Amino acid sequence: MGKKRSGAGLTGPQQAAKFLGVSVLSGVVLAGIAIPGAGALGLAAKGTVEGFDEIPANLKTPPLSQRTTILDAEGGLIATVYSRDRQVVPLTAISPYMQKAIVAIEDSRFYEHGAIDAKGILRAVNRNAQEGGAAQGASTLTQQYVKNVFVEEAGDDETKVREAQEKSLGRKIRELKYSIQVEEELGKKKILENYLNITYFGQQAYGIESAAQRYFSKPAKDLTLDESALLAGVVQSPSRFDPVNDVQEAMKRRNVVLQRMADMKDVSQAEADEAKKKPVTLKVTRPKNGCITAVKGAGFFCDYVRNTFLTDPVFGKTREERAKLWNQGGLTVRTTLDPQSQESVNQSIKDHVNQDDRVATAVTLVQPGTGRVLGMGQSKPYGFGKNETQINFSVDKRMGGSNFGFPTGSTFKPFVAAAALERGIPPTKVYTTPQEMEYPSGVQTCGDKPWVNTEHARVPNESESEFGAYNLKDAMAKSVNTYFVEMIAETGLCPVTEMTTKLGVIPADGSKLPQVPAIALGTEGMSPLTMANAYATFANRGVYCTPVALESITDSHGKSVAVPKSQCDRVMEEKTADTINTLLLGVVDSGTGTAAGLTDRQNAGKTGTTDSRYNAWFVGYTPNMAGATWVGSGGSKQVSMENITIGGEYYDKVYGGGLPGPIWKQAVTGALSGREAPNFSTVSIPETGVPAGGGRPNPNPNKPGKPGKPGGEGKPGGRPGGQTAAGATGGATGGITPTNPFPDITPQPGAIGGPAGP
Numbered sequence: 001m002g003k004k005r006s007g008a009g010l011t012g013p014q015q016a017a018k019f020l021g022v023s024v025l026s027g028v029v030l031a032g033i034a035i036p037g038a039g040a041l042g043l044a045a046k047g048t049v050e051g052f053d054e055i056p057a058n059l060k061t062p063p064l065s066q067r068t069t070i071l072d073a074e075g076g077l078i079a080t081v082y083s084r085d086r087q088v089v090p091l092t093a094i095s096p097y098m099q100k101a102i103v104a105i106e107d108s109r110f111y112e113h114g115a116i117d118a119k120g121i122l123r124a125v126n127r128n129a130q131e132g133g134a135a136q137g138a139s140t141l142t143q144q145y146v147k148n149v150f151v152e153e154a155g156d157d158e159t160k161v162r163e164a165q166e167k168s169l170g171r172k173i174r175e176l177k178y179s180i181q182v183e184e185e186l187g188k189k190k191i192l193e194n195y196l197n198i199t200y201f202g203q204q205a206y207g208i209e210s211a212a213q214r215y216f217s218k219p220a221k222d223l224t225l226d227e228s229a230l231l232a233g234v235v236q237s238p239s240r241f242d243p244v245n246d247v248q249e250a251m252k253r254r255n256v257v258l259q260r261m262a263d264m265k266d267v268s269q270a271e272a273d274e275a276k277k278k279p280v281t282l283k284v285t286r287p288k289n290g291c292i293t294a295v296k297g298a299g300f301f302c303d304y305v306r307n308t309f310l311t312d313p314v315f316g317k318t319r320e321e322r323a324k325l326w327n328q329g330g331l332t333v334r335t336t337l338d339p340q341s342q343e344s345v346n347q348s349i350k351d352h353v354n355q356d357d358r359v360a361t362a363v364t365l366v367q368p369g370t371g372r373v374l375g376m377g378q379s380k381p382y383g384f385g386k387n388e389t390q391i392n393f394s395v396d397k398r399m400g401g402s403n404f405g406f407p408t409g410s411t412f413k414p415f416v417a418a419a420a421l422e423r424g425i426p427p428t429k430v431y432t433t434p435q436e437m438e439y440p441s442g443v444q445t446c447g448d449k450p451w452v453n454t455e456h457a458r459v460p461n462e463s464e465s466e467f468g469a470y471n472l473k474d475a476m477a478k479s480v481n482t483y484f485v486e487m488i489a490e491t492g493l494c495p496v497t498e499m500t501t502k503l504g505v506i507p508a509d510g511s512k513l514p515q516v517p518a519i520a521l522g523t524e525g526m527s528p529l530t531m532a533n534a535y536a537t538f539a540n541r542g543v544y545c546t547p548v549a550l551e552s553i554t555d556s557h558g559k560s561v562a563v564p565k566s567q568c569d570r571v572m573e574e575k576t577a578d579t580i581n582t583l584l585l586g587v588v589d590s591g592t593g594t595a596a597g598l599t600d601r602q603n604a605g606k607t608g609t610t611d612s613r614y615n616a617w618f619v620g621y622t623p624n625m626a627g628a629t630w631v632g633s634g635g636s637k638q639v640s641m642e643n644i645t646i647g648g649e650y651y652d653k654v655y656g657g658g659l660p661g662p663i664w665k666q667a668v669t670g671a672l673s674g675r676e677a678p679n680f681s682t683v684s685i686p687e688t689g690v691p692a693g694g695g696r697p698n699p700n701p702n703k704p705g706k707p708g709k710p711g712g713e714g715k716p717g718g719r720p721g722g723q724t725a726a727g728a729t730g731g732a733t734g735g736i737t738p739t740n741p742f743p744d745i746t747p748q749p750g751a752i753g754g755p756a757g758p
Contacts, residue, residue, distance in 0.1 A: 064088055064152060064198055064207070066330035066556055070294075070302055072337040073551060079294035079302045083327035085214075085287060086206035088556060091193040094208055095223035099192060100266040101232035105257045107141035108264055111188060115142050115179035142179045145195040150175075152198060196220075201231055202238030204287045215243065217283040225267065226275040229257040247280050254280070292383055297346040299382025300392040300400075301337055301373070305549050307399045314564045330556030335549050341365050341375035341625075344670025352647045352663045353379040353631065355387045359646060360634035361660070362393035363667050364528040365627040368536040371545035371566035373529070374625070375671060380634055393634055394528045396508045405508025405525030406630055409608030409656065410479045411619045412505075412522035414538070414580050417472060417484075419499040420491040421576045427472045427583070428688045433482035435467040436460040440485065444492035445515040451493065459485055459521070471688045476583045477591030479607065481521055488520040496520070502571035503534040503544055522608055528628035531619045536626035538584070538604070541681060542577035543570050575683065582682040588620065596620055596661035598669060601677035605664070607656030613641040618660035620668070623678040627668055629660040 067082035091099070103110045109117055117140050139147070147165070154161040163171075182191060201211035211231050212220040223231070233253035234241045243250035255276045262272035291302035309315055309326050316322035345363045353361040357379065365375035380389045395401040421427065438458050443451040461467065461481050475483035488496055493515045500506075500513060508527045513519055529547060537544040545568040553561040584604035588597040592607040596618050605620025615632035631646070631654065633639040641654035651659065 063328055063330070063556070065328050067210075067289075068326070068329040068331040068333060070305060070333045070335060072296070072298075072335060072339050072342070074339055075334065076339055077295065078298045078335065078337065079291055080288060081290050081302075081306070082329050084206045084329070085204050085210045085289065086197070086329075087209040087213075088197045088207060088330070089209045089220060091189055091196075092221075094193075094196055094220045095228055097225045097228035097267075098196070098208060098220060098223050098231065100264075101225075101228040101257055101261060102196060102235070103141065103192070104260045104264045104266055105232050106144065106235065107139075108260065110141050110192075113140065115140065115183040116176060139175075140179065141195055142182055142191050143175050145191055145198065146175050146178045146182060148195070148198045148200075149178075199235055200238055201234050202242050203244060203284075204289075213285055214287070215282055215284060217285045225271065226254065226258070226278045229261065229275065230254040230280060233257045243280050243282060244284060251280050294382065296337075296339065296342050297349075297377050297381070298337060298342060300378060300394060301335070301342075301376040301549070303382065303390070303392055303400050304373070304376065304395055305333065305335055307395075308549050308564075311398065312564050314562055331561070332554045334551040334553070336367075336372035336374065336551055337376075337549075338365075338372075338374040338671070340673070341667075341671035342377065344673075345375040345377040345667045347670065348663050348666035349377050349379050351666065352659065354647050355379055355381065357646050358639050358644065359632055359641060360393060361629065361631045361663060362528050363627060363629045363663060364394045364532045365625060365667065365671055366529070366532050366536050366547060368539035368621065368624060368626055369543070369545060369568070371533065371536075371547045371568070372551075373547055373549045375627075375667070376529070378634075389634065391634070393630065396506070396510065396527050396530065398510060401508055401527050402525075402634070403509060405527045405530075406615045406617075406632055407524065407610045408522035408526050408531060408617055408619075409610045409615065410481075410522055411531060411606045411608035411617045411628075411656070412524075413476065413479065413484050413520065414584060414606055415500050415503065415505060415534070416488050416491065416496055416520045417476065417583065418538075418572055418576055418580055419495040420487050421579055422499065422572055423491050423495050425487070425491060427579050427683075427685045429487070430469050430471050430688055431475075431483050431486040432469040433461075433467065433480070433486055435464055435482075437482050437485070439517050440489040443489045443517050444494065446494035446497065447515070451516055457518075459518075473583055473586055473685055476606075477586045479592050484520045485517055488517050493517070493519075499572070500534075502569075503537055504546065505530055505534050522610065528630050531617070532621075532626050532628035535605070535619050535621050535628070537571060538577050538580045539621040539623050539626055539680075540577075541574045542572040543568050574681070578681045578683045579685070581680045582685060584620075585680065585682065592655075592657045593618060593620065593661055595657045596665045598622070598665060600669075601672065602679050603668070604680065605661075607661065609654070609656045612638070613654050614638045616641065616654050616656045616658075616660050618656050618664045620661075620664055622668070622672065623680055624676065625668060625672055627664055627671075629664040629667070631660050631663070 064086055065082070065084040066086045066088055067080050069080055070078045072078055107117070151161055151165060154163070186194070197207040197209075199208075200206055201208070201214070203211075203214050205211040205214040208220045208231065211234075212218055212223055212227075215231065216223070216227055230243060230250060230253075233250065233256065234243070236253075240246070241250050241253045258267075258272040258275050261267050262269045267275075291299045291306065294302040306326070310319060310322050312322070315325055345365060349361055349363060353359070360379045362378040363375065364373065366373055376392075376394050378393050380387060380393075382388065382390060384390070390400070391402055392400045393402060393406075396405065397403055420429075436458055438456055439453045441451075441453040445451055459481050462479070466478065466480055466482075470478075470480050470483045472483075472487075474480075496519070497513045497515065505513075505526065507513065507524045508530070509525065513524055516523075533547045534544075545566045548564060548566045550563040553563050555561055581604050584606055585602065587593040587607070588603055588605055593605050596605055596607075597603065601622055603620055603622045605618055608617035608619070609615070615630065617628065617630050619626075619628040621627065631641070642652060644651055644654065646654070646659065
């Protein structure tokens with residue numbers, strides 16, 4: 001074997017002269033190598049020289065696409081995602097056997113020639129002439145590296161990939177000129193390192209590190225002689241010599257490589273012969289790519305992270321730019337996901353709702369004051385199989401969620417109250433209302449024309465006993481529909497929609513809230529993340545913070561990448577938020593949400609149930625955590641949650657306090673276990689008297705509701721053993737079918753006005 005050197009070979013002018021000399025000697029010899037019979041094209045040496053000189057000499061090497069690692073807030077692995085499974089490693093982290101094997105079989109004169117191997121060219125021309133075809137090529141390792149750069153740059157664009165690999169004289173000449181540049185700038189060792197990191201080894205493995213992990217479940221530095229020879233042999237034809245699918249063909253090729261290594265004196269003949277006797281022994285690690293591989297039930301959070309990256313202009317002006325950066329990979333993404341919170345969310349979901357139930361649940365937890373998403377899970381796992389889905393029930397449509405979100409029922413009422421308080425309506429305000437009433441007419445909108453109830457649409461309360469005078473505290477605790485319809489009529493629609501906009505309460509499909517009084521009852525579809533983050537504003541005493549999932553990102557070189565930060569703005573007075581906190585403390589203390597009451601700390605919240613019981617909610621919070629739990633129909637077919645078994649338990653009627661409340665309670669209890677328990681800042685709300693006969697309590701609280709009517713306050717649907725689910729709520733249909741008060745709007749099933757319950 002000739003003397004090897006690690007320098008850059010011949011100088012640029014010498015290599016160009018050698019190239020031109022060979023071209024003049026054999027006319028279009030290179031065309032003859034690449035395409036049999038191409039010499040008939042009549043390309044003169046002079047023309048070749050001119051074309052060669054006109055090619056730009058600046059080869060721009062794109063960053064190699066690599067795997068991206070997504071971590072939780074404590075550095076634990078969530079998932080690995082990639083467009084190409086590659087881990088770039090230095091030459092020192094690659095087995096010397098592997099380095100020698102790839103040179104021996106792909107370019108044995110690699111250390112003797114420059115960018116172009118003149119002897120190899122003449123040998124190939126002679127061989128091809130003898131056999132009448134392209135039996136042998138003459139590409140050096142450097143030329144192969146350059147070709148792989150073109151392929152890498154083409155990405156997933158099939159047309160560009162074909163162009164990068166086409167057997168044309170123009171591509172060959174361009175490849176040669178860039179090879180000269182690469183030899184001058186990089187040197188042999190760096191070229192070898194780059195080649196081993198860029199080349200494809202089959203089985204979705206790009207680069208030697210991923211190949212070693214894929215076939216042998218070990219790092220590239222630990223590859224043995226026979227393993228190295230096997231992988232070096234795969235490169236020529238990853239499909240033909242794939243040891244997973246054809247071990248005999250792969251072994252034959254391995255032995256060819258071993259013999260070539262012996263011939264080149266890289267190993268002794270005895271070493272080669274010993275390695276040839278070994279069977280091909282694989283320890284395959286199957287490809288694991290994408291959010292479907294996420295651990296800790298965090299598949300949907302992983303997908304939310306990906307969509308955050310693809311939609312935020314921090315990572316690029318256009319979606320195409322952002323997608324290119326994401327697909328390029330090599331990123332280490334540390335997220336806000338709190339392992340303790342995520343584990344608690346998963347366990348609570350598992351304990352209450354089964355994967356194969358007719359309905360689903362989703363739970364999202366966020367941190368007030370920071371917008372950090374701490375936990376996100378649902379009962380239908382991330383996947384493609386039966387009772388699996390790729391729809392993230394916790395987020396809006398543009399982030400991978402459902403098309404419309406889910407009507408929120410009475411969990412919307414605190415937003416009406418906040419807008420009213422900001423307008424100067426006191427928390428002691430009393431409205432005297434009937435059990436059922438028409439929506440008021442002449443309600444002020446954001447435009448010139450007030451809303452008028454031309455259809456005479458009506459809204460009922462949950463229970464026949466709910467009529468008369470209520471103050472805000474009692475109306476919130478009992479979730480009295482007619483009270484909040486009166487309140488939105490006095491406040492006006494514009495202050496309410498302006499308040500919800502500032503709270504980030506935007507319908508999941510990205511539309512605007514309609515200017516109709518029925519929004520007070522939660523007719524529009526929202527996502528759990530939207531609701532949890534809005535309630536976090538109450539916990540944060542009136543300062544709204546945009547939700548964030550990314551803590552930090554570093555690229556493949558360890559350099560920090562800018563990430564979007566939560567934007568926090570005051571959207572209501574502290575006193576307003578403190579008043580809402582006081583009111584919602586009452587909901588869990590003695591109102592419809594008692595089943596969600598925590599035993600070791602203060603918490604506040606609101607229940608919600610829509611008509612026909614298609615959706616049930618509990619949105620609640622402590623001063624240091626807010627969360628939303630939704631239960632309902634995850635698919636296109638709406639399921640009425642009456643006389644239904646969920647999580648192995650029977651419910652004659654599902655209420656926001658009866659199932660979502662306990663799910664929320666268990667999730668938050670575990671998430672906050674061992675953590676501080678601060679108290680709310682509250683206000684004193686004077687008691688106000690009510691006229692006789694108004695707001696009368698139900699004298700028979702355990703009596704089931706009448707057929708066709710949801711139970712009233714304190715009359716929840718039964719559970720096994722006669723147990724009642726605490727927190728029955730006001731505002732469900734009560735057997736009355738209301739008229740659509742806004743015929744120009746086509747709402748989702750279960751989203752019309754008055755029936756929306758708590």
